[in-house]
Amino acid sequence: MSSAEEPLISRQAAPSQDPDPNDETTVHEDVAAAASPTIFIYLLTFSAGISGLLFGYDTGVISSTLVSLGTSLSSRELTALDKSIITSSTSLLALLVSPFASLLADRLGRRRVVLATDAVFAAGSAVQTASTTVAAMVLGRAVVGAAVGAASFVVPLYVAELAPAAFRGRLLTVNVVFITLGQVVAYVVGWALREYGDERTAWRWMVGLGALPAVVQAVVIAFMPETPRWLVLVGRAGEARRVVAKVLGGKGGKREVDATVKAIEIEVREESEGRRLRNSGTGGAASGWKASLQELFGVSRNRRALSIACLLQGLQQLCGFNSLMYFSATIFTMVGFPIPTLTSLVVAVTNFAFTIAALFLIDRIGRRRILLWSIPFMIAGLLLAAWGFSFIKLSTTDSAPAKTPADGAAAVILVSIMVYVAGYAMGLGNVPWMQSELFALNVRSLGSGIATATNWGANFVIGLTFLLLMDAFTPSWTFVLYAVICATGYGLIWRFYPETAGLSLEEAASLLEDDNWGVR
Structure with missing residues (x-):
């Protein structure tokens, strides 16, 4: 069983030990491993995954919105700096909110945080729809950023703590499928409204429709339960038993339910005892988030887990992928495609199709291997795009297409971007969001929150600088820069990211305790 298939809510016996037929935990693991996801689990994953849909819609709709605004904001054409600020304001608020969302998820519960993000997202969509100035649009984008920042952290955590062990990697990838x-x-929606709607109000419909999935999710998830681990953590073991029974769907009896909850309770006690011993050794007893920070940064295994998670989350954004999502319609307009939003759709469909492929391959190939196999395709696509851009003279200061006909170069750029996106969807688009597997239970929420903040910090940098880099260094050198970042990331992954397929949680932990970080 790979690390992706290890239960986050139970602890396995070490592989070297013979299973005890009378041990309840062993019995539960056998049932969990054999069972397929129940309808209840699929409903949970769907209801939580709508947050991914919101995130993906917001990422894609800004691309169509930027080429549809005209003079609607502040009665003037938008500059490259205007577009950059409008785009990056979402990432900035997501960066600021995601670490605090981890604390709220521990205090209020995972489900309540998801519900709160729906309300905030709907409010942000309303502000954008009513905007008449650049400043108001930036405010609306920032409010939406607060929602997606919290949701991008808490939804994978919510699914991971509820999903059956044997299908965790697959169900976590479903959230990425929702994003694409x-x-x-x-x-x-952007193409249809731009082609057939009123050009003066089309962009308002684009951003306003984002509130609809938020309302749907709020209605559905209001009837969904909390995760068993959080319920045990706050002393509500009875409710945890009922949730586990629903997860098993009648495939495991009372014995299996009790064994699962008992395993969670043991872990919670071990975490508490371990923290008490460490605090006594330092002469003080920290509490709350201070204790979690001490645990995260004071234990070498946790520091290494955080380093790996932040590396993957940072690379996911610094490779430049979301610059294509945010500005693809702008790029294809400048290159000369007659219907840029429709051309952008080709890229989005490529991303969706290869994310579906990753859904079936991620648990078979392994995290490290799929990254090392897919990143070279990203590098090749970026370098090919840089070569294609060298034949086209364009500027980001307006939306006019390139004045020099270069149909062959435009086709090369489109194909190269599709190759790049396909490689991204197979690896970097998925693996970083499995970050919760790297952390021990007592630092999982905080560590995942910090790693998610790293993602949004890098996203902010990319959104703010992409058009400015295109102007300052030309498109070709901008894409070469992203290729260099991908190559650097490839080297760091090869050196520091161990393959955990087939290892128990204990073995994975021992890998990160080694000076070589477990890479063999």
């Missing part, structure tokens, strides 16, 4: 589906929907 949201991008496809955004491009379809």
